[in-house]
Amino acid sequence: MTLHLYNTATRNISEFKPLQPGKVGIYLCGATVQAPPHIGHIRSGVNFDILRRWLMATGFDVTFIRNVTDIDDKILHKAVHEEIPWWAVAMKYERAFTDAYKALNVLPPTYEPRATGHITQMIELMKTLIEKGHAYAPGNGDVYLEVRSLKSYLTLSNQKIDDLQSAGDSEDTFKKDPRDFALWKAAKPGDPSWPTPWGPGRPGWHLECSAMAQAYLGETFDIHGGGLDLIFPHHENEIAQSEAAGYGFAKVWMHNAWVTTAGEKMSKSLGNSLQVHELTKRVRGIELRWYLGSAHYRSMLEFSFEALEESAVAFRRIEAFLDRAIELLGKTPEGIIASGFADAMNDDLAVPAALAFISETVKNGNNAISAQDMNSLSLAVSQVRGSLNILGCDPRDEAFSNSATSNTDAIDGLISLALQQREAARARKDFAASDAIRDQIAALGIVIEDTPQGPRWTVSK
Amino acid sequence: MTLHLYNTATRNISEFKPLQPGKVGIYLCGATVQAPPHIGHIRSGVNFDILRRWLMATGFDVTFIRNVTDIDDKILHKAVHEEIPWWAVAMKYERAFTDAYKALNVLPPTYEPRATGHITQMIELMKTLIEKGHAYAPGNGDVYLEVRSLKSYLTLSNQKIDDLQSAGDSEDTFKKDPRDFALWKAAKPGDPSWPTPWGPGRPGWHLECSAMAQAYLGETFDIHGGGLDLIFPHHENEIAQSEAAGYGFAKVWMHNAWVTTAGEKMSKSLGNSLQVHELTKRVRGIELRWYLGSAHYRSMLEFSFEALEESAVAFRRIEAFLDRAIELLGKTPEGIIASGFADAMNDDLAVPAALAFISETVKNGNNAISAQDMNSLSLAVSQVRGSLNILGCDPRDEAFSNSATSNTDAIDGLISLALQQREAARARKDFAASDAIRDQIAALGIVIEDTPQGPRWTVSK
Numbered sequence: 033m034t035l036h037l038y039n040t041a042t043r044n045i046s047e048f049k050p051l052q053p054g055k056v057g058i059y060l061c062g063a064t065v066q067a068p069p070h071i072g073h074i075r076s077g078v079n080f081d082i083l084r085r086w087l088m089a090t091g092f093d094v095t096f097i098r099n100v101t102d103i104d105d106k107i108l109h110k111a112v113h114e115e116i117p118w119w120a121v122a123m124k125y126e127r128a129f130t131d132a133y134k135a136l137n138v139l140p141p142t143y144e145p146r147a148t149g150h151i152t153q154m155i156e157l158m159k160t161l162i163e164k165g166h167a168y169a170p171g172n173g174d175v176y177l178e179v180r181s182l183k184s185y186l187t188l189s190n191q192k193i194d195d196l197q198s199a200g201d202s203e204d205t206f207k208k209d210p211r212d213f214a215l216w217k218a219a220k221p222g223d224p225s226w227p228t229p230w231g232p233g234r235p236g237w238h239l240e241c242s243a244m245a246q247a248y249l250g251e252t253f254d255i256h257g258g259g260l261d262l263i264f265p266h267h268e269n270e271i272a273q274s275e276a277a278g279y280g281f282a283k284v285w286m287h288n289a290w291v292t293t294a295g296e297k298m299s300k301s302l303g304n305s306l307q308v309h310e311l312t313k314r315v316r317g318i319e320l321r322w323y324l325g326s327a328h329y330r331s332m333l334e335f336s337f338e339a340l341e342e343s344a345v346a347f348r349r350i351e352a353f354l355d356r357a358i359e360l361l362g363k364t365p366e367g368i369i370a371s372g373f374a375d376a377m378n379d380d381l382a383v384p385a386a387l388a389f390i391s392e393t394v395k396n397g398n399n400a401i402s403a404q405d406m407n408s409l410s411l412a413v414s415q416v417r418g419s420l421n422i423l424g425c426d427p428r429d430e431a432f433s434n435s436a437t438s439n440t441d442a443i444d445g446l447i448s449l450a451l452q453q454r455e456a457a458r459a460r461k462d463f464a465a466s467d468a469i470r471d472q473i474a475a476l477g478i479v480i481e482d483t484p485q486g487p488r489w490t491v492s493k
Numbered sequence: 494m495t496l497h498l499y500n501t502a503t504r505n506i507s508e509f510k511p512l513q514p515g516k517v518g519i520y521l522c523g524a525t526v527q528a529p530p531h532i533g534h535i536r537s538g539v540n541f542d543i544l545r546r547w548l549m550a551t552g553f554d555v556t557f558i559r560n561v562t563d564i565d566d567k568i569l570h571k572a573v574h575e576e577i578p579w580w581a582v583a584m585k586y587e588r589a590f591t592d593a594y595k596a597l598n599v600l601p602p603t604y605e606p607r608a609t610g611h612i613t614q615m616i617e618l619m620k621t622l623i624e625k626g627h628a629y630a631p632g633n634g635d636v637y638l639e640v641r642s643l644k645s646y647l648t649l650s651n652q653k654i655d656d657l658q659s660a661g662d663s664e665d666t667f668k669k670d671p672r673d674f675a676l677w678k679a680a681k682p683g684d685p686s687w688p689t690p691w692g693p694g695r696p697g698w699h700l701e702c703s704a705m706a707q708a709y710l711g712e713t714f715d716i717h718g719g720g721l722d723l724i725f726p727h728h729e730n731e732i733a734q735s736e737a738a739g740y741g742f743a744k745v746w747m748h749n750a751w752v753t754t755a756g757e758k759m760s761k762s763l764g765n766s767l768q769v770h771e772l773t774k775r776v777r778g779i780e781l782r783w784y785l786g787s788a789h790y791r792s793m794l795e796f797s798f799e800a801l802e803e804s805a806v807a808f809r810r811i812e813a814f815l816d817r818a819i820e821l822l823g824k825t826p827e828g829i830i831a832s833g834f835a836d837a838m839n840d841d842l843a844v845p846a847a848l849a850f851i852s853e854t855v856k857n858g859n860n861a862i863s864a865q866d867m868n869s870l871s872l873a874v875s876q877v878r879g880s881l882n883i884l885g886c887d888p889r890d891e892a893f894s895n896s897a898t899s900n901t902d903a904i905d906g907l908i909s910l911a912l913q914q915r916e917a918a919r920a921r922k923d924f925a926a927s928d929a930i931r932d933q934i935a936a937l938g939i940v941i942e943d944t945p946q947g948p949r950w951t952v953s954k
Contacts, residue, residue, distance in 0.1 A: 150610075
């Protein structure tokens, strides 16, 4: 079975065929950098990172572009509120997103273009659209796309243009049709602006992505991704702009579902406690990643702290298996992709089925430990590691092996030394000494759990 | 004493007077992102970070801009060599620089503009220069600055224009004078380009910085920094462009000296082993930072591995003092700025004198320990922490307190437990047990050093 993906544009799952053999170009709509990232934002990054890793593992050379929208009304409002320039707001939150992606082991994009860095490309695109009769500059400094001039419109969201309300991006009366949308917005007093042949102004959100996708992936490329909520109007308007300019644009459209709370798209009020840097105080980055990646990307993920904790515990069981197995094997087998895992991933990235495969493999591995079957154990470790790697959750991935690791080894050894001393004290019936050792360990916040595979420790916060 | 700085433009040290009370704007020439950063590149970041921290500590609101030069012949060559697009090269090394700055606790800039993101601003600047009669577009797609049209030129490097050779940035014969330099370079076939009124092309290096400094700091700003080697031609040409456009440009020019090897600016061949990510395998980031910041910014820093190690050992002594003192005090006194330290920093950032102050304070602190004078000890800790913080080297700065820290505390406690057990074994004359404990600790790569302040440990790689 080869990779099959659901295409929002065709509303069915079909075989993925790259435009060029062995190469894939992906454009993912990134963040509007106006607040710290919460898991609703980052889920998209994790879902498309799994796609990217799967494509890489199956031999594709992937060019992955994820933009930064660094000019927007929300950023301008935040600048007023924080009393710093709008570009300092954008930089601050761009960094917060970078940190969050890194904490969750999301591979950095091949390129991460900023919208404000592509004004010349946007001007060129608008010139083309005006020349082709699909856009107009009514003289007030705005530039609009004329939706009635298009051969097709709203095919992604399957709406009829006549059912559409006003595009609502301007209160003025310069539009030919209320459904026309702004490619470019005339400068308002005090707002940042860039010069154009139609006067100073700033880009409309939709135009940015059409220009940046073309700049880095060309006029026609393989996959365009984003969250469900971007289908309309953002992605419809990207398609309108790019197709009107004569580009093939994206062949496959993929949309990840939301993180929900009480069945709704994450609310702003709850948003603060669901920021990545808050949640990574509660669970490790690798555990949060595991949780966010665990649902199918097209399924809503209903968040609860209980579900997050349970997911983290389940992940730690897999980790404990790997630790124990690697200790027994005396080596760390490299990851391999098993067909059971591959079948799941090729089926529109069916992560839940892939997790069932991992779970089964861990079970087989534990049976191999009982049976002292080192060959089977080694195979199980390879399959688990190979699978976890695609999910971005291999604890032995070098992304997770920073300086903390050598300390972890040191703690392992020291705890084992302390436990030996406790045993020795007991053996010589010096119970005062053995109790003192136990208490000293507890006082350090080190929790030792006796497991069938021997004692396991964690350092509590 | 208030802050006095050496100004390359006036060739003397004078009182620093900000353009606006309480605010300072700094533009630092950042990296051309075409290779991993070595300490020659990063020293500049560290030196100007110390300036920034000092200004912040003395009450200034600092806007710090450090650019990324992301289009350049070297980047284009590297792209051919690495067989990836030029923008993927730029992104990769921009990230490598970000990582290196972070590893050395350099505060992230208020904004980090990329040259290619400021084409519209460069075009506007060229239009202004042409209108004012200081630049010309000879029709081949290049745009040149006409150096003979300037009121002054080469004042920073104190050269005479008649002594100057050709600017050498073009082999063509379109220049009015061989010393004219390119603001903009016509597109060569296959190279990236951006549209302009004079044809497609790409920016000259000098133009980028004039345009970006103005975009974020305004036409006139306080401080422009960079390495010594940038004085000519880069900074001279920035001044030529910006002043010809009618801007006041930078009031103070500051230049850091090089990291040298055998008295020469760091060679490329040695460069690999002096990359930040290589050296931070040998010493910790905080120790490398300490070393790079330890010389006066206007003095050459002659690199040797021995000097680096010695510097790291000296730093660890200060750390050991802080650890011991904080343990004795039972609390962590906040940092304060002592007048001895302030006097040194206000004297053109005289870090060597500041280090002498720290050294003296540590000595006083150790005397206070002997005398059990906790008030004096607390003061010494505050002064040392306050000083280290300005140098970006406070081990208790939250930049260094990541998850590794709680593990460090755990290791501290476990080693102390193990040493107690060893003492207990000796006390009961069980020398086999006490030797076994010592050997187990050694086998973990943990080196324990007996110091007057008690045992200190390090985990070797």
